[in-house]
Every structure is written in structure tokens, then in C-alpha cells.
Amino acid sequence: MKKKLQHLRLHDLLRHRNYLTFIGFGLLASNLLMTFALCTQSERVVLVPPHLTGSAWVERSKVSPQYLEEMALFFGSILLNKTPQSAPYLHELVLRYADSRGIGNLKHKLREEEERYQKSGLSTSFYPKKVVVQEKGLQVDLVGEMVGYVSQKCIFQKEETYRMTFTYDHGRLLISSFEHLTGKEQSHA
Numbered sequence: 001m002k003k004k005l006q007h008l009r010l011h012d013l014l015r016h017r018n019y020l021t022f023i024g025f026g027l028l029a030s031n032l033l034m035t036f037a038l039c040t041q042s043e044r045v046v047l048v049p050p051h052l053t054g055s056a057w058v059e060r061s062k063v064s065p066q067y068l069e070e071m072a073l074f075f076g077s078i079l080l081n082k083t084p085q086s087a088p089y090l091h092e093l094v095l096r097y098a099d100s101r102g103i104g105n106l107k108h109k110l111r112e113e114e115e116r117y118q119k120s121g122l123s124t125s126f127y128p129k130k131v132v133v134q135e136k137g138l139q140v141d142l143v144g145e146m147v148g149y150v151s152q153k154c155i156f157q158k159e160e161t162y163r164m165t166f167t168y169d170h171g172r173l174l175i176s177s178f179e180h181l182t183g184k185e186q187s188h189a
Helices: 002-040 065-080 087-095 103-120 183-188
Strands: 045-047 056-058 122-134 139-150 153-169 172-181
Touching (some): 065 087, 065 122, 065 139, 065 172, 103 122
């Protein structure tokens, strides 16, 4: 009788062990499947910072056109609306968001511009009229009215186009170049 009872208990324990082993392998397989799905799935982060007027998103390797437009307007206002007194700080601020591969050229251009503003007492204001986003190349063209002042007197007012090129690196949108486009370059853009 004891042997029969012991045999039934052993049989019952083996059945429970097999059942729990099957459940354990099922859970392991589902965890591996979820891990694979998380590693290969594209993640989209929706951004709505206070200085942006609409929602924008970034993914692993690209950004939304709205985000490019908003950031170009933000950096454009910093780079194009300045006085001799504000230029050093604004240039330092922009250089914090510069791509390391293009920072030398950008720093040189900003330093030359800063000296020109200091010598002439020039102040400028830029009023954007149109923004053209080239999503694949991470380029944005800002078209607008540039107004220059010396001693609060308007010395020029003309329509100009500026091109800002970005790089997207590890979730950060960085400025790689900022340049004024001439009439010939504008027609090719």
C-alpha cells in the first residue's frame, strides 16, 4: 500500500513538474519574443516643448519636418536678430548646439560676423516669410525680410534666404552649417 501511495505521489509530482516546466519554457519564449520586438521596433517620442508651436516627433534615425521647421526658426531668430551687444552671447548659445564636425567653420564665421557688428554698430532683424524643409538632407531654407540698423536708423531692407543644415545624432538635432544663399544658389535650391 505504501509503495502504491508513494508511486501515485511520485507520478503526481512528475506531472506537476512537467506542467510547470512547460509553463516556464512558454514564459521564457514570450520574454524572448518581447525582447526581440522591443529591440527591432522603431520608437517615436512626441515632443511639445514650450517654444514649439505644434507637436513634433523624433525616431531612431529621423525627425519630423515640423521639428526641423521649428528648430530652424528658433536658431534663425538667434542668428539673425542681434545687436553688437547681444552677438557674443547669442553666438556662444548657438555653438552649444553645433555639430562637432562643423563647429570650426561655424565658429570662424560667427567670430567674423561678431567683429563686423562691433565695428559698424550694426543691428539686424529678420522677419521670416517662408520656410522650405528638405527632410532627407536635414536642410531648411529660411526666406524673409532682413532689416539692418545703425544708430536706430534703417540702412537696408531686403529679402534674403539662409540655409541651415542639421545633423541628427543620438536624439539631438545639431547645427552643422548656416549660410546665406546668393541669388544664384536660391534658384538651384
